[in-house]
Amino acid sequence: MDADSELLAVINKSDFKRKLEPGERVRITDINGLNLVISGTGKQTSFSFEHRCTFNGKRIVKKIRAETLEEARKIALDRYTKAKSGLHPDGIAECDLTLAQAVSDYQALQKQKKISQATEKKLNLTINKYLKPHFDYPLSKIKARTVCDLILRPIIDNGCWDMVTYVKRLLQKVMQLARAKYPEWNLDGLFEIDMLIQKPAGTKQHHPAMTDGDSASNIRSLYDVFRCISQMSSRCLCELSLHLLLRPSEIVELQVTDVNMQSRILTVRKTKTIRDGSGFRVPLSDQAVKLLNIAISAKKNPKNPYLFESRQQLNDHMNHETVNTTLKRHGFKGIQTAHGFRAVGRTWMESQNVKFEVAEMCLSHKTGNSTVNAYRRTDYLEERKAVMQRWSNFITESSQGMSLA
Structure with missing residues (x-):
């Protein structure tokens, strides 16, 4: 505060020595809308600052937390200046608002x-x-x-x-x-x-997948990559992604309790197309059961609920990009992705003349309109059991002995 401002001040330091009776209250006005409120209570006299100003035609009163009179005056001057400039007195300074x-x-x-x-x-x-x-x-x-x-x-x-x-x-x-x-x-x-920003027409890109050429040779080339993975849990994740045809996020977020070995059913709690909490039942082939057992035995943290546990974070799951990173590292960038496994499996089902609705349900895809789905209340579980076992058998034969299963 400058010397002229000090001369205009009404509050004096002696005011802080006042003693009031219980129930008494005194307000002393200072410059720039600052007030000193003195209140008498049963035990002692209390002193507090408040600031009053007008912003957009409205009276704003706010208590000020300050240890000294000088500090209170600085805060009052800042609020007063903001209000006079058309800014809210409690607004953050522009240099701080980032x-x-x-x-x-x-x-x-x-x-x-x-x-x-x-x-x-x-x-x-x-x-x-x-x-x-x-x-x-x-x-x-x-x-x-x-x-x-x-x-x-x-x-x-x-x-x-x-x-x-x-x-x-x-x-x-x-x-x-x-x-x-x-x-x-x-x-x-x-x-x-x-x-x-609008997505140009014709820019939709499908997940890269080896759907052309001989399917058995393509799977063999994938297993050339899988056998190079030293960590057992990561190896199981890659193989199961191919066997189960789940989306990457769905398989890494699987929990041990989602697997029922007796009924040979794996339940995905939430998929991209099923969000009502009913879950999606996935039939397990002989090979999938064996891979799941290996994955469970490879767990190092029994308190981690996830089937594929993270190595970096406690009680978390593997990264969604784990399989993709492995494929890219071995030269499959732009050729094959984890999500693209679903396209490989769906193309094989087409070549095997699998019923359309059954093949789509193997990928948890919905078919037909809302009216059709309202009456077709089946997930083709029995049919899918046979299809997924045939698919796993094809993978095992194509891998030529390199599969863990």
């Missing part, structure tokens, strides 16, 4: 909602990879065009359209929360990103 703050607020909100471990992991990985490099960017300057050029364009150039959509939606949610939390800054909601 993308990092908005993302932190969003992560805190997601934790309150108690999202799943897998969802939280994907969120954190995405933030660290795509948003963290831009954390210092002022939130007030983030516009739809800025996001497209700085954040989304590198992802688009790599052709990762699924990630483009995920990051785009994430940023919209982050900014939507920031708009609600900091209304005084008139932040851009990024609602027009969808108009600026």
Whole structure:
């Protein structure tokens, strides 16, 4: 505070020596809307600061936490200056209001909602990879065009359209929360990103899979890779992915309790197409049962509920990309993926003249419209048992003795 401000002050340090009777209350006005409130209580006299100002025609009163009169005056001056400048007195300074703050607020909100471990992991990985490099960017300057050029364009150039959509939606949610939390800054909601970033027609890409040529030779080449895997649990994961034809996320998130060896049924709790909690029953072939037993015996942490446990994090499962990473390391990048195993199996079923509805159900695909599905209440379990056993037999024969099963 300068000398002129000090002369205008009304509060004196001697005011803090007052003694009031219980029930008495005195308010002393200072400069810039600062007030000293003195209250008499049964035990002693209490002293507190409050600040009053007007913002958008509304009177705002807030208690100030300050140890000294000088500190209270500084806080009052800051709030008074913001209100006179048309900013909310409790708003964060523009230099502090960055993308990092908005993302932190969003992560805190997601934790309150108690999202799943897998969802939280994907969120954190995405933030660290795509948003963290831009954390210092002022939130007030983030516009739809800025996001497209700085954040989304590198992802688009790599052709990762699924990630483009995920990051785009994430940023919209982050900014939507920031708009609600900091209304005084008139932040851009990024609602027009969808108009600026649209997936071009004909850019849909299928998961790479070796569906051409001789199926037996293709499977043999996969087993040339599998036999090089030294860790038993990873080896079982790769082989089971081929035998069971599950999606990568579905198989790595399997828990030991999902396997019933007596009925030879594996239950996937939630799939991409079945989310009503009923689960999806997967019949187990002789080879799948043997591989599952090996995987269970290879577990090192009995308290970890997952069948394929993570080596880095306690009580977590393997990464969804484990099989893909193995395939890429051995030269199959752009040729075969873990999800592409499903295409290999579905192509084989087509060559074996498997009934269409049964083949699609082997991949947990829904067929027909909602009316048809309302009356067709079967998962073709018995038919699928025979098909999946034949598929496993074909894999074993094609591997030429390299299979663990």
